[in-house]
Amino acid sequence: MISGELVTLRARRPGDEEHAARWYDDPETTRWLLNDAGPYEIPAGMTTFADARFTVDDTATGTPIGTAGLVNASPEHRRATAFLVIGDAAFRGRGYGFDTMRTLCRFAFDSMNLAKVELEVLAGNDRAVALYERVGFVREVHRRRALWVEGEWHDEYLMGLFREELR
Amino acid sequence: MRYVADLVTLRSPEPGDAEHHARWFADPEVTRTLALRYPLSPDAVAQRVAEGTRPSFADRRFTVLANDTGAAVGYTALKGATPENRDAELDVVLGERSLWGRGYGTAATRATCRYGFDRVGLHRVHLWALADDARAVRAYERAGFVTEGRARDRIFKDGRWHDCLLMGLLAGELR
Numbered sequence: 021m022i023s024g025e026l027v028t029l030r031a032r033r034p035g036d037e038e039h040a041a042r043w044y045d046d047p048e049t050t051r052w053l054l055n056d057a058g059p060y061e062i063p064a065g066m067t068t069f070a071d072a073r074f075t076v077d078d079t080a081t082g083t084p085i086g087t088a089g090l091v092n093a094s095p096e097h098r099r100a101t102a103f104l105v106i107g108d109a110a111f112r113g114r115g116y117g118f119d120t121m122r123t124l125c126r127f128a129f130d131s132m133n134l135a136k137v138e139l140e141v142l143a144g145n146d147r148a149v150a151l152y153e154r155v156g157f158v159r160e161v162h163r164r165r166a167l168w169v170e171g172e173w174h175d176e177y178l179m180g181l182f183r184e185e186l187r
Numbered sequence: 188m189r190y191v192a193d194l195v196t197l198r199s200p201e202p203g204d205a206e207h208h209a210r211w212f213a214d215p216e217v218t219r220t221l222a223l224r225y226p227l228s229p230d231a232v233a234q235r236v237a238e239g240t241r242p243s244f245a246d247r248r249f250t251v252l253a254n255d256t257g258a259a260v261g262y263t264a265l266k267g268a269t270p271e272n273r274d275a276e277l278d279v280v281l282g283e284r285s286l287w288g289r290g291y292g293t294a295a296t297r298a299t300c301r302y303g304f305d306r307v308g309l310h311r312v313h314l315w316a317l318a319d320d321a322r323a324v325r326a327y328e329r330a331g332f333v334t335e336g337r338a339r340d341r342i343f344k345d346g347r348w349h350d351c352l353l354m355g356l357l358a359g360e361l362r
Contacts, residue, residue, distance in 0.1 A: 096306070
């Protein structure tokens with residue numbers, strides 16, 4: 021378990037699917053996702069360098085509120101792609117996403133020994149972009165018409181964070 | 188893959204290397220200092236070589252070629268690295284005994300470590316040497332390895348126990 025100030029990142033376990041199904045029924049959640057949310061995968065074995073996907077609990081109540089993790093980690097280049105979904109609308113706009121991303125990045129640097137964390141975000145998702153910038157991420161790439169979402173093209177940003185930039 | 192260095196070139200193992208490996212493993216002077224204990228069948232040798240043709244972060248093997256003749260003279264490997272610790276165990280085997288004492292072992296050690304630091308991104312390379320294998324220990328020291336510890340009676344071979352030296356090399360220490 022990985023503790024932040026508000027949240028705990030823990031291994032996914034059976035039962036989390038039901039919470040995830042609720043998150044992904046909310047169009048406010050899915051409108052910002054880069055791909056269709058498939059079934060919520062519960063990895064059978066241990067969390068590993070290659071597959072570090074977690075369920076995010078509100079530490080105070082133990083309620084699962086979303087998911088976050090690091091995927092596509094490259095051992096040679098020492099970078100991975102982060103993702104974050106705060107699925108429970110009651111926990112949006114209150115610092116839970118910020119705490120989750122900061123905690124995830126600290127884990128990436130201090131435990132996984134990565135040199136860089138990257139992420140992709142829809143260009144119109146201002147709240148998320150601002151959150152990532154508060155964590156320390158820098159916009160590196162503006163990829164035009166990168167995603168076909170709800171009948172229109174969207175641009176996306178590729179953002180990156182070095183170890184020494186984490187706030 | 189070909190990685191050209193002083194005196195030697197590292198290249199990816201190929202199935203045809205099994206022939207060389209079989210010859211080297213048949214030489215008791217070569218296997219004397221290796222962990223190998225039981226004779227290997229041709230199939231077993233071929234299987235070992237085939238495993239080496241599928242490199243991963245935790246298992247990279249190389250066939251060592253002499254630059255002057257192009258002939259395969261031995262093999263090296265970097266094994267067991269995890270992405271978090273980035274520490275691999277080094278194997279160096281110079282199978283062609285006629286080339287011993289001429290700097291090929293040191294050259295193969297240097298080339299493999301350089302590859303590990305520059306291409307794989309390792310932080311550290313370590314190895315276990317038989318404590319009385321002075322020639323190997325000297326070659327590793329020439330490349331920059333430092334003796335970090337002595338494990339008593341670590342290997343039983345040829346009717347007796349042997350001490351082993353743990354030697355380590357950090358990125359930036361390679362000479």
